[in-house]
Amino acid sequence: MKYTEAKSDLIQAWGNLGYSWGLNKVMAQIHALLMVSAKPLSADEIMDELKISRGNANMNIRALLEWNIIYRISVPGERKEYFKAEKDTWVLARQVAKERRKRELEPILKTLKxxxxxxxxxxxxxxxxxxxxxxxxGFAEKSDSLLDTFIKAEESWFWSTIMKVFK
Amino acid sequence: MKYTEAKSDLIQAWGNLGYSWGLNKVMAQIHALLMVSAKPLSADEIMDELKISRGNANMNIRALLEWNIIYRISVPGERKEYFKAEKDTWVLARQVAKERRKRELEPILKTLKxxxxxxxxxxxxxxxxxxxxxxxxGFAEKSDSLLDTFIKAEESWFWSTIMKVFK
DNA sequence: TTAAATTTTCAATATTTATTGAAAGTTTAT
DNA sequence: ATAAACTTTCAATAAATATTGAAAATTTAA
Structure with a gap:
């Protein structure tokens, strides 16, 4: 399989997965692109690779920054901003879990109360x-503490050991 | 707080949560309605309570049946069909996890391969x-086995014990 | 059978959500 | 200051998704 084909397949698939994680399609695609890219990319490069407009790129980059799953990079001597993705999948999953907890679980807990x-x-x-x-x-509270445990798993000897079972 | 208000608040909130679980809004609302209802409801009652059309009700009921999170009930001597929700939240969560694994994780694993x-x-x-x-x-495979473990958790002494920690 | 009761389908329509691109805003070098 | 480089905003538009409702199909009672 050729690199360019593989790359676009992966971006597509990661886009779909990200979508079901609560990101939107383009957000997830930008993330995927930055994931597989060896170097940070500028907004223009992202627009170009994904064939999207400047406004679209800008908005989705901002959203990804808010989710804390991509980072802003400044290259000395360059005026443009560059972006790179969080590539550690567990950090990524933790970050997504954190956001979703805030966006989804907290409101339902409030309503239930x-x-x-x-x-x-x-x-x-x-x-x-x-x-x-x-x-x-009861269920929402349990989910909440499960999520909380997962989010903080790195710091916990017990859970990081349990996680290793799944290698 | 009055019952009718509480009920509609809950349906609303559960609708939003369900939406972020990959159901659509009406699907999740129907599920919520059946959750809090003491008796199984007919399509007409659902249409009436949620103010949705027959077609809409029918389609979303069918989708919920496919997800195996509501059940068809026949009342002897009655021609109409009735529906009731799975009310055990862990069974429900397991069922949703199962569906999502099939719909989301399996495709990305295939692409990654x-x-x-x-x-x-x-x-x-x-x-x-x-x-x-x-x-x-590696990440997708680990998620897959985590999910699998969760889906089968009921049968596993080890995990059902771990789960109890979160009471 | 027939026909009433009920469920299903699906083209038309409405609603929601995503995308564009040009104008306005901001930053930085000179 | 000025202007070029770059980023952000947002009204207009396009695309995707959900909803309706009436017609067709199916089921059941008599």
Missing amino acids: NVSAVENDGSEETKEFKKVVKELK | NVSAVENDGSEETKEFKKVVKELK
């Missing part, structure tokens, strides 16, 4: 509702 | 590419 306070009118509906909310809350 | 076969022309690009692909492959 709110709706727990539903007034018990003695009806079967209310009874069932309370039961389900309690179950969901 | 393919692009590994890129021909080494000795250039720096190719060298870096091969390195990154190897790293990604």
